[in-house]
Amino acid sequence: MFHTNRYEHSRGFIEYRTELLTGIKSRICPERLKRGIGRPDIPDYPDEGCPFCPDLVLEATPAFPDGRRVQIGECITFPNLFPFSSYHIVSVISRDHVVRRFSARQIRDALSAQVQVLSEVPGYVSINWNYLPSAGASLPHPHLQGLADPVPDTLPQKYLDGSKQYYSQYGISWWGVLKNKETETSRRLKGTNLFWYAHFVPIGEKEIRCILPCTTVSDFKGHIPDFAEDLIRILDFFQDMGNNAWNMSVFFGTETDRAFFSAFATIIVRINPNSLCTSDTAFMEKLHFEPVILTLPEDLGKLWCNNR
Ligand SMILES: [Zn+2]
Structure with missing residues (x-):
């Protein structure tokens, strides 16, 4: 399912990894961790x-066409005033302007609101989170974004096309094969409600994925409490390692993809906010489309098991 090639150099190694299904490549260079950039720090963003x-x-904020917003617990959901998708909603997660540790209830309510609204919309749906400005959040106040478009975005399209082809060739789901393969590896995060693991070919730093036991956004509804509980543990795990900013996406398929596609979530950590605006994304990610990763997925799985 994956290829790997290790290049040894005088101070360490670089692993070149490829995912055969999608052709996605990334390279892992643990030595670069020693640069020590990105110290843990969440500034006090003023709420004015x-x-x-x-x-x-x-x-x-705008209301939906019926003049309402969706309110569940602390969470309030409405259309995005500046959409970049044919359907684009925002869920403000918390009343507090700055949140350092989220509760499972806050995450559950925000995901429930997203699913409630997005289940009524046709097309390819995703639920997304940029946490903190260094992860791309234009407002520091925590919020999720739900998107729907008639065609899938580039990354889910690769997985939809790849797994459709895999299914027609082998008659089984690539996702089931992946899950079986990852179950006994050091990349698996043991003790969670759902199936979480560090992906072999990471597309971002400390990438952790969840293979969901469903395909469409409507199916996801019943799994939200388990997912929220797991997600809180993973965010705490990141924060315990000093990683305070992240991106998350949960990608869903449609009814026609059910035989061969599993919805999945991916979370990566981003550089912490810093006064120089140092970025963790440079020409390799933006122009070569090839992420440079610092943490081996196998090490991430071991750290999880040692810390839990
Ligand atoms: Zn605020």
């Missing part, structure tokens, strides 16, 4: 004028 804070949110 924040459109997601409780005193402004109903004034500053």
